[in-house]
Amino acid sequence: MSQVSQEIKTIEQWKWSEMQGLELVSPAPPSSDPFKTNSAPSTPPTPTLTINSKQYHYQQQEEDNHQNHQETVLERRVMDNTTPKNASSGNGEKPEDVATVGFRELFRFADGLDCVLMVIGSIGALVHGSSLPLFLRFFADLVNSFGSHANDMDKMMQEVLKYALYFLIVGAAIWASSWAEISCWMWTGERQSTRMRIKYLEAALNQDIQYFDTEVRTSDVVFAINTDAVMVQDAISEKLGNFLHYMATFVSGFVVGFTAVWQLALVTLAVVPLIAVIAAIHANTLAKLSGKSQEALSQAGNIVEQTIVQIRVVLAFVGESRALRGYSSALKVAQRIGYKSGFAKGMGLGATYFVVFCCYALLLWYGGYLVRHHYTNGGLAIATMFAVMIGGLALGQSAPSMGAFAKAKVAATKIFRIIDHKPAVDRNSESGLELNSVTGLVELRNVDFSYPSRPDVRILNNFNLNVPAGKTIALVGSSGSGKSTVVSLIERFYDPNSGQVLLDGHDIKSLKLRWLRQQIGLVSQEPALFATSIKENILLGRPDADLIEIEEAAELPMLIHLSSSYLKALTLRCVGERGLQLSGGQKQRIAIARAMLKNPAILLLDEATSALDSESEKLVQEALDRFMIGRTTLVIAHRLSTIQKADLVAVSSRVVSQKSEPTTSSLPKERTVFMPSSSECRKWLMKQL
Secondary structure (H helix, E strand, O other): OOHHHHHHHHHHOOOOOOOOHHHOOOOOOOOOOOOOOOOOOOOOOOOOOOOOOOOOOOOOOHHHHOOOOOOOHHHOOOOOOOOOOOOOOOOOOOOOOOOOOOHHHHHOOOOHHHHHHHHHHHHHHHHHHHHHHHHHHHHHHHHHHHHHOOOOHHHHHHHHHHHHHHHHHHHHHHHHHHHHHHHHHHHHHHHHHHHHHHHHHHHHHHOOHHHHHHOOOHHHHHHHHHHHHHHHHHHHHHHHHHHHHHHHHHHHHHHHHHHHOHHHHHHHHHHHHHHHHHHHHHHHHHHHHHHHHHHHHHHHHHHHHHHHHOHHHHHHOOOHHHHHHHHHHHHHHHHHHHHHHHHHHHHHHHHHHHHHHHHHHHHHHHHHHHHHOOOOOHHHHHHHHHHHHHHHHHHHHOHHHHHHHHHHHHHHHHHHHHHHOOOOOOOOOOOOEOOOOOOOOEEEEEEEEOOOOOOOOOOEEEEEEEEOOOOEEEEEOOOOOOHHHHHHHHOOOOOOOEEEEEEOOEEHHHEOHHHHHHOEEEEOOOOOOOOOEHHHHHHOOOOOOOHHHHHHHHHOOOHHHHOOOHHHHHHHOEOOHHHOOOOHHHHHHHHHHHHHHHOOOEEEEEOOOOOOOHHHHHHHHHHHHHHHOOOEEEEEOOOHHHOOOOOEEEEOOEEEEOOOOOOOOOOOHHHEEEOOOHHHHHHHHHHHO
């Protein structure tokens, strides 16, 4: 690997995780208290919960279970331009070829109008490309007319006017054909790429979470829609028009040359490859250096992006100097590549012109020889020389277009892979049931689950959970114990490896996915907000809600305290990128208001009030308690105040009932503990935790 490549690789390995080392949490040891299988009560007098497990792992924080596999964007496409795709791995094995789609597949999103535009653009490109050699043929006749009518000025003027008219016609043809070529190809390219981008984003949004966990990175999706789509658009629009243009120039140039003076055309044909080779080497060298420069600048840009996005962390850990050093190192690599690029550009351009003028000297000498011996005349000799040289150079100029076609086929392969991929969980599928009414009975029955990115780590093993309709169940446990996994399974972000997730007795796999998620309201520990107004973020819960309904939803979690004039704040105040302009508590209030506006039958609260202070949490919790009446609610919490009014509390392998003590004949006593009051429950939980 070259020094430049090694430096780029070194810069790529720079990560902010080094700066955030104090925030890392060591994984928890495996649990010594595995869940044991027990049968559910046959006729429970109170809501019950049974958790069965043969082996339970507390490996690490649960969020890492499905996120630790994702790599940083800096590790995506490093050295694409410095390391050949088919480079040997050093073990003697034959490298795999890069899969590409066929050239015709690039036009899969073309409709009837696009076909018409491409035909018109192709005709324009052919006419435009043939115009210059045709002009040279007329120019040769004009030059000869000067010599043949040197003694007859009137006749010479008639010839000049005639050829001037020809030139006007050629100019008009060039104007019309160039307009048709460029406008039609650019127009159809925009149309096809727009449809491709929309289809790509639609397909990406339609993929299940498992696909992003195992098959593609989020950064790849963004890169494809911003960069790969541009490559495809460039190939099927401007580059294809240019290719047809240059091919027409090449063919017409040689036709004009060989029909005029074939002897001179042969000599010209012999020297044209030398010019084309010099130009191709020049262009290829610049392309490689440009790719390296873009990669180095991309690394520098990634450092800046991470620094600005995580500016609070950078300032908190005094990482400004580290950011500057990393950015400076990346720019130095780009600077050295820029020096090489400038040297190569100057040398290549100078060498090209030197060879071109040497060839001109040779051709002029040989053309003069042919004119002197009456093999041809001066006009045809000049026209032949320039027509063949222009045709040969046009063939060399078509090389970048062919390179663009190759890149576009590779880029299209990645885009079409997502478009053609059929998700295991299709949210747009019209198949499935829509229940007339939802009572809210949720049950997880004999569920085994491992995240697709870590199939060897069992998160849930023979897990059973029964959430009666209209009741509230709290899940309490250490980080990584599978609490948020239960939420993901109910939302059907994932399907269990085995077992069933039931809603009102129906397997959720048999229900229409869009309808299912419309019945569920989710408030996560880290709410996802978009860089728009508070009102627009709340409207995500129900886009057709009016302003009065939005205000009512915002009042419940005390969202009005975000601003003295809350109505104006709801409409105008922007939450910033990912809600950075708001505190954690304010973001959670918006997420709660969004869930309340949705008015779901099932409410999932994953640490919904963890960012609130005690006083605010008390008020918001009271509003949530009123909102949860009659709704099936699953609460994940670490604070005891959050679960005081829960009908059931699951702590590790135990179940705590906070209602009056019922008959225990049907419940396993070793797995069930009853607390007659919340104060006793609190004391018991404090001992357990």
